[in-house]
Amino acid sequence: MDATSFSGVLPQMKLSHSDHKLSIGRSCSSSRSLGFDSCHSSKRLRLPKQLTVSCSTPSDKGDMFGVSHSCKKSPVGETYCPAGVYTYAGTVEPHSHTAEEKVGVLLLNLGGPETLHDVQPFLFNLFADPDIIRLPRLFQFLQQPLAKLISVLRAPKSKEGYAAIGGGSPLRKITDEQANELKKALKSKDLPVNVYVGMRYWYPFTEEAVQQIKKDRITRLVVLPLYPQFSISTTGSSIRVLQDIFRKDAYLSRMPVSIINSWYQREGYIKSMADLISKELEIFSEPEQVMIFFSAHGVPESYVKDAGDPYKDQMEECIFLIMKELKSRGINNEHTLAYQSRVGPVQWLKPYTDEVLVELGQKGVKSLLAVPVSFVSEHIETLEEIDMEYKELALESGIENWGRVPALGCTPSFIMDLADAVIEAAPLATPISTPRTISEEVDHDPARYVIKLFFGSFLAFILFFSPKMIMAFRNHLI
Ligand SMILES: C=CC1=C(C)c2cc3[nH]c(cc4nc(cc5[nH]c(cc1n2)c(C)c5CCC(=O)O)C(CCC(=O)O)=C4C)c(C)c3C=C
Numbered sequence: 001m002d003a004t005s006f007s008g009v010l011p012q013m014k015l016s017h018s019d020h021k022l023s024i025g026r027s028c029s030s031s032r033s034l035g036f037d038s039c040h041s042s043k044r045l046r047l048p049k050q051l052t053v054s055c056s057t058p059s060d061k062g063d064m065f066g067v068s069h070s071c072k073k074s075p076v077g078e079t080y081c082p083a084g085v086y087t088y089a090g091t092v093e094p095h096s097h098t099a100e101e102k103v104g105v106l107l108l109n110l111g112g113p114e115t116l117h118d119v120q121p122f123l124f125n126l127f128a129d130p131d132i133i134r135l136p137r138l139f140q141f142l143q144q145p146l147a148k149l150i151s152v153l154r155a156p157k158s159k160e161g162y163a164a165i166g167g168g169s170p171l172r173k174i175t176d177e178q179a180n181e182l183k184k185a186l187k188s189k190d191l192p193v194n195v196y197v198g199m200r201y202w203y204p205f206t207e208e209a210v211q212q213i214k215k216d217r218i219t220r221l222v223v224l225p226l227y228p229q230f231s232i233s234t235t236g237s238s239i240r241v242l243q244d245i246f247r248k249d250a251y252l253s254r255m256p257v258s259i260i261n262s263w264y265q266r267e268g269y270i271k272s273m274a275d276l277i278s279k280e281l282e283i284f285s286e287p288e289q290v291m292i293f294f295s296a297h298g299v300p301e302s303y304v305k306d307a308g309d310p311y312k313d314q315m316e317e318c319i320f321l322i323m324k325e326l327k328s329r330g331i332n333n334e335h336t337l338a339y340q341s342r343v344g345p346v347q348w349l350k351p352y353t354d355e356v357l358v359e360l361g362q363k364g365v366k367s368l369l370a371v372p373v374s375f376v377s378e379h380i381e382t383l384e385e386i387d388m389e390y391k392e393l394a395l396e397s398g399i400e401n402w403g404r405v406p407a408l409g410c411t412p413s414f415i416m417d418l419a420d421a422v423i424e425a426a427p428l429a430t431p432i433s434t435p436r437t438i439s440e441e442v443d444h445d446p447a448r449y450v451i452k453l454f455f456g457s458f459l460a461f462i463l464f465f466s467p468k469m470i471m472a473f474r475n476h477l478i
């Protein structure tokens with residue numbers, strides 16, 4: 001699991017399942033390195049049983065749960081935690097001081113239009129996100145007009161897709177169900193929590209979820225984006241919004257927060273995926289002949305090449321781990337990975353799902369099992385793009401037997417693993433720090449702003465009315 005404290009969008013503290021060392025039997029000293037002093041607090045602490053621990057090492061890095069972090073700072077300021085074993089000690093009270101701890105879990109997700117009427121405004125929110133359309137700084141003031149233009153052009157095509165799956169996205173309903181199941185799972189593991197859902201582009205928006213967290217006087221928050229792999233365009237974007245909200249609010253900026261940046265490598269997730277795949281393979285008459293076809297949501301190539309998005313590497317590692325798990329179960333099928341759902345006139349991660357399907361058909365592959373791998377709920381891109389468009393394309397290309405693995409949804413082993421991820425992340429929470437960066441200061445310089453506006457408008461004028469640009473939109477967005 002890759003969890004960070006609340007101080008940066010890209011992973012800062014690289015953790016794995018066994019990354020933290022924790023032992024029992026000592027009253028911890030200060031944990032100032034994590035932002036608060038656990039032993040000199042005047043509060044009385046009453047900790048959830050599952051998180052109640054104390055540490056025995058002479059480290060001064062234990063947190064209020066007594067978790068001893070034998071972490072190092074890298075030369076560039078990243079915190080790395082060397083491998084070790086950590087266990088939760090059940091009922092041991094760590095300190096003489098206790099306080100009421102109210103733990104919240106915030107599930108972050110994309111959100112989707114609930115009716116056809118919502119489609120264009122939903123698309124507007126999506127394209128207005130600077131992590132989805134990444135304009136050079138000089139052009140950033142064009143984000144909203146561009147979002148308006150693209151959302152209006154794209155809406156008819158998107159509406160067709162949503163109409164084909166019943167008139168709206170199932171994402172809100174499924175995410176709410178996952179939230180309920182996670183709450184139950186955590187209760188069964190002795191960690192009673194409130195679970196909140198915060199969507200990036202539609203209701204309930206992240207801002208609404210955060211308001212509720214504040215109203216409920218949550219004292220410690222675990223943020224769990226429902227994307228197994230980290231991308232700037234998904235988890236990165238949601239965390240950026242969250243950071244903006246927290247930094248502006250005195251109560252929130254003091255709240256200890258732990259973010260689970262990615263969790264594709266967790267054993268429980270990998271095993272749950274392998275369970276679904278092996279179950280679906282059984283449906284084919286000759287299971288060993290089936291090509292396992294992982295289809296991930298794409299991102300523009302520049303995200304990976306220029307902006308350092310770890311999404312592609314994480315995706316490849318994820319597929320490697322799932323295949324390794326399948327091999328350990330005696331399943332040795334061939335497999336391949338391709339990227340779907342590209343939008344707009346730029347290069348996306350390759351190979352493209354539609355092109356690979358045609359190639360496989362031409363090469364004589366007769367049986368194929370599609371595995372959506374970047375998302376854990378059914379959504380438009382599984383229900384419409386894979387089940388309808390890609391299936392039709394595959395059958396036309398010579399593939400005779402088609403199957404598709406369902407999204408994990410509320411699969412019990414998966415939900416239990418998410419619960420474990422929360423339990424592991426909770427003790428690592430630290431308050432958000434609020435330093436203003438130099439670039440933020442520069443942004444408020446009025447002279448620079450006027451210069452940018454002038455040149456930006458000029459370039460935008462040229463861009464908007466260039467025939468090449470108009471053709472690009474016509475070809476790729478409508
Ligand atoms: C890991 C998953 C996702 C990544 C990465 C991602 C990047 C990304 N998406 C777009 C554009 C669109 N995405 C749309 C819907 C959509 N996207 C994801 C997931 C990822 N997106 C999901 C789960 C959904 C479906 C939500 C639902 O309603 O069920 C859409 C709208 C649908 C459509 O018109 O096709 C667009 C547009 C970009 C540009 C991007 C990376 C930059």
Ligand SMILES: [Fe+2]
Nearest residue numbers: 110297298341
């Ligand atoms: Fe998307």
